[in-house]
Amino acid sequence: MLAVQQLEAGYGESVILRQVTLQVRPGQVVCLLGRNGVGKTTLMKSIMGVLKARKGTVTYKGADLTKRAPGERAKKGIGYVPQGREIFPQLTVFENVLLGLEACKEKKRAIPESAIAKFPVLPSMYDRRGGDLSGGQQQQLAFARALASEPELLLLDEPCEGIQPSIVDDIRDVIRSIKAGGETAILLAEQSLEFVKSVGDYFYILEKGSIAWEGGLSDLNDEVIRHYLTV
Ligand SMILES: Nc1ncnc2c1ncn2[C@@H]1O[C@H](COP(=O)(O)OP(=O)(O)O)[C@@H](O)[C@H]1O
Numbered sequence: 358m359l360a361v362q363q364l365e366a367g368y369g370e371s372v373i374l375r376q377v378t379l380q381v382r383p384g385q386v387v388c389l390l391g392r393n394g395v396g397k398t399t400l401m402k403s404i405m406g407v408l409k410a411r412k413g414t415v416t417y418k419g420a421d422l423t424k425r426a427p428g429e430r431a432k433k434g435i436g437y438v439p440q441g442r443e444i445f446p447q448l449t450v451f452e453n454v455l456l457g458l459e460a461c462k463e464k465k466r467a468i469p470e471s472a473i474a475k476f477p478v479l480p481s482m483y484d485r486r487g488g489d490l491s492g493g494q495q496q497q498l499a500f501a502r503a504l505a506s507e508p509e510l511l512l513l514d515e516p517c518e519g520i521q522p523s524i525v526d527d528i529r530d531v532i533r534s535i536k537a538g539g540e541t542a543i544l545l546a547e548q549s550l551e552f553v554k555s556v557g558d559y560f561y562i563l564e565k566g567s568i569a570w571e572g573g574l575s576d577l578n579d580e581v582i583r584h585y586l587t588v
């Protein structure tokens with residue numbers, strides 16, 4: 358479904374990602390692991406098109422998206438929950454969710470029930486400003502905003518970062534229910550091993566901007582963890 362091939366990307370003079378190749382299949386939850394600063398967010402941005410690839414390709418459902426703008430990628434069915442959430446603080450919660458509709462393939466007027474049903478507290482906060490919500494509530498809002506366009510591929514960049522444990526549990530449930538629905542694949546960058554192990558089907562480990570290891574859940578043993586992930 359998503360194929361990243363030999364991707365190179367960076368900022369200004371510095372090359373951050375080198376020869377990154379990875380795949381996400383329909384309905385899969387693929388996890389992207391690696392210590393701070395290895396390039397997880399840079400890779401997410403390159404897949405979404407927020408950052409241009411310098412070499413290599415990003416292919417989605419057979420179409421080459423490498424030169425496409427982020428908005429076009431969103432319309433093709435890729436949803437994005439960026440690290441740090443990027444909620445619009447001055448807009449209301451409702452307006453923030455509405456913005457997600459902009460990414461729809463067809464012009465939709467209503468927020469799909471499926472996007473909101475997973476976050477039952479959100480409608481009660483619709484009139485509040487995005488900036489007045491707690492970190493956990495903002496994360497739920499960012500999720501709902503991404504789900505409003507009913508994406509077939511969801512990019513989640515550290516959704517549990519700085520979130521209280523009860524909401525981390527909610528996010529885990531949401532990821533599991535998306536997975537059980539079978540219609541949306543997920544690429545998840547996350548630091549918490551316990552979390553990724555509880556939801557992931559396949560794992561890639563980044564080290565200094567390249568894929569250093571990949572495998573299934575049973576391959577992700579203590580030695581691999583010690584070698585690539587222990588700080
Ligand atoms: N906007 C930017 N400009 C320049 N360098 C950046 C920028 N964003 C990230 N970097 C650098 O790119 C590297 C990878 O960062 P990042 O992709 O955020 O890593 P991760 O998400 O794995 O923590 C780091 O060395 C970081 O300092």
Ligand SMILES: [Mg+2]
Binds near residue numbers: 397398399440514515
């Ligand atoms: Mg990051």
